[in-house]
Amino acid sequence: MADVSPSARPRARTRTRYRRRLRSRIILGFVLLGFSLTLLMVVATNKVRDRVEDTLVSDVLNRNIDELARRYYADPAKHPSTPIEQVRGFVFAPNGARLRTEFPEWASLSDGIYGLGGKNPDGTAFHYKLAVRRTQKAWFFIAYDTTQSERAKQRFNEQLTVVVILFTALSLLVGWWSASRVMSPVLELAQRLKRSRSGLTGPLxxxxxxxxxxxxxxxxxxxxxxxxxxxxxxxxxxADVSHELRTPLAVIRGAIELLLAKSDLDEKTRSRLMRIQRAEQQCTDLISALLLLSRNERGQGTTDVARVAEQLLDAHRAQLGGKPVALRVEGNAGLMVDASEAAVTVALNNLIGNAVKYTLEGEVVVRLLPQSVEVVDSGPGLSPEDAARLFERGYRGTHAGHSQGGGIGLSIVRRLCELYGWDVRVAPGAVRGVVATLTFG
Known part of the structure; x- marks a missing residue:
């Protein structure tokens, strides 16, 4: 299992979603709106143009093929094929060889109007509309050249593409201008809030x-x-709680010092008085540390970590109650930390207290390193669930059982580390137990 620290452990399983800035979303909205409307207009224009053109061409072809049939039946010997209203008319005998020879692609067409095309000898494309009417005596064809119309339509579509691009660019400019106008007061409000980090100077x-x-x-x-x-x-x-609690604690401290100064105290009474004195000092340190956390202020001073560790181990030895656990300090005795003694004491005491609580037998070692302190125990170790939630406020480990405690000790350690820029990590021991490392930044 890897080391676990409050900074490395995920605090919540939330999906990270990319969100564009509001300004960008406004601009994008204008661009999409302009592009969509322009494209819709282009498509609608093309549809209407094609429908109107098809209607007009169909009307011309139907009128001309009617006229061609009328002229043919008026004088079948003339076989009219001259242009009529800028179209060409053709008359062929049903299933005639001439039709299959000259226009084989027409032979299979039934009555109606068709759009046909092909390639000229020079490679250029041509297009025409063909109206077909079959009768028992003759087959009539009217061809209407639409090559120029198709070329004009292609040029028209190219111009419409340019229009779409121009209107999209115009939408971009309008969106940029509108976003600037819309976001200007919002940005001003944000700047006002940034300038007032220490508190608002007046109503916004x-x-x-x-x-x-x-x-x-x-x-x-x-x-x-x-x-x-x-x-x-x-x-x-x-401030009130700190003052009101410090006063009775000061009274307790004074009374304990007076009692300990007596020479006729038996060893049992002296031991109990010293235990009360240590508890009073622990309460004083805890009040000082919590007051620093509530004010988000770093206490001043320099602390000898070795001396604090020895005092804490002495206090815990008196509370072992016969449990076969050895407590000792090893390592560099010259570790000094630029922080208040109360903060160092509270942080280290929580780590040592957890180690002593969960170690039923064996030893708890406080190892002093050049820039950190390790608390090594021979307890039951860490479960994956404990490792993931160890520094959460109110969480008690799976090995807590019916032991006392509200599960806030390590959360206080985490908050002190965030205040002073320290780092705290817990990891399984080499063989068993847990190694808690407090690194001073």
Whole structure:
């Protein structure tokens, strides 16, 4: 199992989704709208143009083929094939050899109007519309050359493509301008918020119009006022609790010191008084550390980690209650940390306390390294679930059983590490147990 630290462990299983900036989404919306409308107009124009052209051509072909049939039946000997209204008319005998020789592709066509085409000898394309009418005496064909019309249609489509590109570019410019106008007050509001990192200097809503951005600024003003009130109440509560708790603790400390100064104390009573003294010091350190966390302030001072570790192990030895666990310190005794002693004591005490709690027999070793401290125990080790949730507030490990504790000790360690820039990791031991490493940045 790999090392587990609060920074490496995923805090929530959420999908990371890419979201475009609001400005980009506005511009993209304008571009898509302009492109879609222009393309729709082009398609509709082509459809209407083709329908109107087909209707006109069909009307011309039907009128001309009627006229061709009328002239033929009026004088069949003339076999009219002269152009009639810019079209060419042809009359062939049914299934005649001349039709199959001159226009073999026409022979299989039934009555109707067809669009045909091909290649000229020079390789250029030609297109024409052909109207076909079959009777028992003759087959009539009217051919209408649409080559120029098809070329004009191709040029027209090319121009429409240019129109689509131009209107899309115009939509891009309009979208860019509109996004700038729309986002200007939003960006101004964001800049105002960035400039006021230490707190809003005044109401935001007064500087914005009575629109959606103004309503957002008013909502932020209201939220800021409520947040300021909550923070103020929190600070006052922390200060009051700190003061009210320190006073009785100071009384307890003074009373313990006076009692310990007596020379007629038996060893049992002295041991109990020293235990009360250590508990009082632990409460004082914990109050100081929690007050630093609530204020998000780093305490000043330099702490001798070896001395703190020895004091903590002495306190835990007195609480073993006959459990066969050896507690010792090894390593570099000159490790000094630029932090308040209360913060170092609370962080290290939680790691040592967990190791002592879950080690039923064996030893707990506090190993001092040049820039870190390792707490090594011979307890039951870590389960995968414990490793994933170890630093969550309120979580108690699978080996906790009915032991006392609310599962907030390691969460306090994590918060102290975030405040001071330290790092805390836990990993399985080489053989058994757990190795907790507190690295001082």
């Amino acid at each position: 809503a007064n500087d914005f119009a009575d629109d959606e951005v103004g309503q957002l600024a008013a909502a932020l003003d209201d939220y800021s006022a409520r947040l300021t009130e909550v923070v103020q109440r929190d600070r006052e509560f922390n």
